[in-house]
Amino acid sequence: MxxxxxxxxxxxxxxxxxxxxxxxxxxxxxxxxxxxxxxxxxxxxxxxxxPRGHQRQRLCLLQHEKRKLLTDPLFRAFYRDARGHFRSGQFVLIRARDGYRKRSVRLGPHLVAIKNARAIPSSKRSAATSYVLTSSVAPADFIYYRLDDGEYLVVPHNLVPRAGTTFIDTTASRFRPYRNTFAVVPGTSPAPQLDDVRDHLREGESDGAAIGR
The missing domain is CATH 1.10.10 (Arc Repressor Mutant, subunit A)
Structure with a gap:
């Protein structure tokens, strides 16, 4: 034996x-x-x-490319925030010419754009933190905005005007219900935390050619 x-x-x-x-x-x-x-x-x-031969080599290359995504601070923040809300098969990467797209993914069938929100310095008139939210030129169902101090928004794309808008972080803001939650995205469900990016990120079947990076 x-x-x-x-x-x-x-x-x-x-x-x-x-x-x-x-x-x-x-x-x-x-x-x-x-x-x-x-x-x-x-x-x-x-x-x-x-897999054997060239197929095995290709899988190794894809594995390295997936890990490279986590060296991007914005994508890493998105992954950290999203991973607890979706099962591994729902988190779908989109192929690009040089690996995977860093500014868009699919959560189930839904396309999510990944963006930074720009903080606006507080003024004497208001102590509330404000952010500029830019729209996504590329197609998207939802937009993830990274805020300061580990906070985030997940907003339906159609709520953000093409010219952008401002989020004033108060209870009166129409964007406040979307703060620090993925509940707006259909299919959200608590999932076990996974330590290995290979277990959670899978390659999409589409090359995502129409999706901006």
Missing amino acids: FEDRYGVNSYARLITMLGQPCVTFTEIAERFGVSRERARQWQLKYLPDS
Whole structure:
């Protein structure tokens, strides 16, 4: 048996490594003290339907591109705020020429634009914090606005005039019900927190060519 030769839990380690597209056959071979060809044969034997060759390389590239998204501060803030409200299959990335779009995603069937709101310095007349909300030129169903101090808005696109508008952060504002919640987006549901971006972000079937970055 495999574990008789390579040690306790060696089979589970092999399957885990074979299931990670960024782990090469050379790395697997070195880990088990075999040839690269033997590692390739193990994949054919134990995971015959798993991606191979160029497909495996492509999956590795996509995995790196997904992780690169989290180096963008605005996308990272959006992901942090949205991840607890949607199940993994609902969070769909949109392909771009150089990876994935950083300023739009799909939450289920709904297209969400991702933007920063610009804070307006408070005046003597009002101590309330105000923000400039710019509209999205590209198609969108909802707009996520990052505010200051970890706050955010998720607003239906049709509520924001093409010329933009101002959000005065008071209870009287028509935008206040959209503050720090994704409830306006149909399909919102509490979901387990996932530590690995690969578990939560999946690639969309559309290339999103009409969607602005």
